[in-house]
Amino acid sequence: MNKPKVLISDKMDENAARIFEERGCDVDVITGESPEELKARIGEYDGLAIRSSTKVTHEILDAATNLKVIGRAGIGVDNVDISHASAKGVVVMNTPFGNSITTAEHAIAMIMALARQIPQANARTQNGEWPKKDFMGVEVTGKTLGLIGAGNIGGIVAARAQGLRMKVIAYDPFLTEERAVELGIEKVDLDTLLTRADFVSLHTPLTDETRNILSRERIENAKSGIRIVNCARGGLIDEAALRDALDSGQVAGAALDVFASEPATTSPLFGAPNFICTPHLGASTTEAQVNVALQVAEQMADYLVNGGVSNALNMPSLSAEEAPKLKPYMALAEKLGSLVGQLAHGNLTKISIEREGAAAELNGKPITGAVLAGFMRRYSDTVNMVNAPFLAKERGLEVSEIRHQREGAFNTLIRVSVETEQGTRSVAGTLFGNHAPRLVEIFGIGIEADLDGQMLYVVNDDKPGFIGRIGSLMGAHDINIGTFNLGRRDAGGEAVLLLSLDEEPGAAVIAEAEGLEGVQMVKALSF
Ligand SMILES: NC(=O)c1ccc[n+]([C@@H]2O[C@H](COP(=O)([O-])OP(=O)(O)OC[C@H]3O[C@@H](n4cnc5c(N)ncnc54)[C@H](O)[C@@H]3O)[C@@H](O)[C@H]2O)c1
Ligand SMILES: O=C(O)[C@H](O)COP(=O)(O)O
Numbered sequence: 416m417n418k419p420k421v422l423i424s425d426k427m428d429e430n431a432a433r434i435f436e437e438r439g440c441d442v443d444v445i446t447g448e449s450p451e452e453l454k455a456r457i458g459e460y461d462g463l464a465i466r467s468s469t470k471v472t473h474e475i476l477d478a479a480t481n482l483k484v485i486g487r488a489g490i491g492v493d494n495v496d497i498s499h500a501s502a503k504g505v506v507v508m509n510t511p512f513g514n515s516i517t518t519a520e521h522a523i524a525m526i527m528a529l530a531r532q533i534p535q536a537n538a539r540t541q542n543g544e545w546p547k548k549d550f551m552g553v554e555v556t557g558k559t560l561g562l563i564g565a566g567n568i569g570g571i572v573a574a575r576a577q578g579l580r581m582k583v584i585a586y587d588p589f590l591t592e593e594r595a596v597e598l599g600i601e602k603v604d605l606d607t608l609l610t611r612a613d614f615v616s617l618h619t620p621l622t623d624e625t626r627n628i629l630s631r632e633r634i635e636n637a638k639s640g641i642r643i644v645n646c647a648r649g650g651l652i653d654e655a656a657l658r659d660a661l662d663s664g665q666v667a668g669a670a671l672d673v674f675a676s677e678p679a680t681t682s683p684l685f686g687a688p689n690f691i692c693t694p695h696l697g698a699s700t701t702e703a704q705v706n707v708a709l710q711v712a713e714q715m716a717d718y719l720v721n722g723g724v725s726n727a728l729n730m731p732s733l734s735a736e737e738a739p740k741l742k743p744y745m746a747l748a749e750k751l752g753s754l755v756g757q758l759a760h761g762n763l764t765k766i767s768i769e770r771e772g773a774a775a776e777l778n779g780k781p782i783t784g785a786v787l788a789g790f791m792r793r794y795s796d797t798v799n800m801v802n803a804p805f806l807a808k809e810r811g812l813e814v815s816e817i818r819h820q821r822e823g824a825f826n827t828l829i830r831v832s833v834e835t836e837q838g839t840r841s842v843a844g845t846l847f848g849n850h851a852p853r854l855v856e857i858f859g860i861g862i863e864a865d866l867d868g869q870m871l872y873v874v875n876d877d878k879p880g881f882i883g884r885i886g887s888l889m890g891a892h893d894i895n896i897g898t899f900n901l902g903r904r905d906a907g908g909e910a911v912l913l914l915s916l917d918e919e920p921g922a923a924v925i926a927e928a929e930g931l932e933g934v935q936m937v938k939a940l941s942f
Contacts, residue, residue, distance in 0.1 A: 612637075
């Protein structure tokens with residue numbers, strides 16, 4: 416088997432390349448390329464490891480014909496078109512905690528630098544001015560810090576600020592009262608926060624709700640002399656309005672690590688005496704970069720080599736320990752989904768996935784994903800476990816998952832049912848020896864078959880002589896039969912036949928089979 420190939424396209428700690436190699440991937444480190452260069456190259460790779468510089472756009476994803484996973488060595492993924500990645504079946508993962516402490520420390524450093532104007536004083540002192548009388552700072556002790564966003568980084572900033580004896584309040588619609596109590600912070604609405612805070616620090620992602628959250632109006636109505644820190648994302652603040660407020664003194668100082676447009680080589684804020692900034696350095700410490708590089712490489716290699724999924728934003732988690740155990744179940748689930756998708760007619764709007772026995776004890780999400788991947792192949796041949804749930808949703812397919820505690824005739828079983836115009840149609844399968852997927856029921860008829868390669872499904876009257884007739888037909892067309900599996904509803908009633916064939920039966924063979932005495936239907940299947 417070829418080794419998975421990974422491209423590291425942003426500057427990353429060298430541990431990332433080492434881990435990829437140790438875990439069985441080939442890795443290229445090519446940073447600083449233009450979007451055109453990346454587009455020309457990306458088709459070769461199974462994995463793409465990035466930070467915030469590489470923009471993984473719709474166009475790049477369309478060119479990424481082999482790509483299976485994008486790993487963000489860091490937190491923010493606003494530089495990745497996640498919805499298109501999902502549609503293309505590419506997993507997007509990040510490292511949600513590796514640089515949180517570092518970034519929180521940067522926010523605290525910004526607060527202190529603002530309070531004492533350290534960068535400005537430093538620049539003028541080194542300029543030989545000794546400007547002692549020009550710098551009068553403020554203490555942070557006893558001041559109120561307002562956090563906009565109190566997740567991982569906001570929570571760490573809160574604890575550090577409390578150590579500096581600041582009072583911390585927060586606006587975060589998703590912050591529970593319990594978590595606020597745990598953090599020792601007061602939960603308030605945004606207007607209250609802006610009228611009470613002496614310092615504001617932003618720690619939200621950039622979303623439709625948070626874009627411009629510090630708008631001109633909010634900045635104008637905030638407490639006079641407020642100081643603003645943004646180490647989260649550019650785009651959270653109206654930069655032109657902030658400049659006006661810095662000039663008027665409404666805002667006493669602002670410290671930005673991130674800008675609406677990066678790299679920010681120009682900005683309306685540049686040159687304001689009470690403005691300081693850093694070039695998106697929030698995560699730039701040795702410790703954080705080692706953390707995120709190691710973590711992203713481990714996660715991506717786990718996925719590419721073993722199928723383990725962690726910290727994915729568009730797929731349920733599957734630990735590296737679970738992955739080998741789930742692998743045969745996912746193979747079974749995909750085959751059952753594919754079988755039902757190939758056999759059921761019409762517009763199908765409901766699918767249910769039942770697990771019983773040992774299968775009921777497993778992580779069900781990957782199994783559902785695999786059933787949907789198999790099933791959705793009736794609509795698209797580029798479907799996989801990542802995009803199948805999205806495509807299913809897009810088509811309005813209602814998916815239900817049922818776990819049965821009971822154990823039936825098989826110690827582990829997955830059943831997939833769809834609602835058709837003719838009623839519910841279901842197929843079920845088990846694992847033989849805990850690893851070999853085997854079909855055990857088709858539309859209510861017990862049968863035992865491997866679902867593999869080219870197959871022929873025949874529904875016929877259970878009458879003597881039929882097996883000979885179908886065997887002769889295949890022989891006449893020089894098609895070798897690999898396996899021959901039979902089942903029937905009851906003696907003399909409806910019977911099913913599943914043949915595995917060494918080659919695909921063409922339309923003429925199917926038509927002839929349909930013409931055989933006693934045949935109700937014939938369908939070529941492929942797995
Ligand atoms: N400057 C840097 O180098 C750097 C480094 C790391 C992270 N970041 C950025 O920092 C931000 C926060 O990271 P995190 O790890 O704390 O993320 P997180 O997901 O743990 O926390 C984000 C918080 O924002 C809250 N939130 C969401 N929508 C909100 C809204 N409309 N109003 C108020 N709060 C809202 C969420 O409830 C959550 O608690 C991210 O944007 C991340 O990309 C920047
Ligand atoms: O979201 C993040 O993790 C930070 O913005 C860090 O970005 P960087 O990896 O480009 O420094």
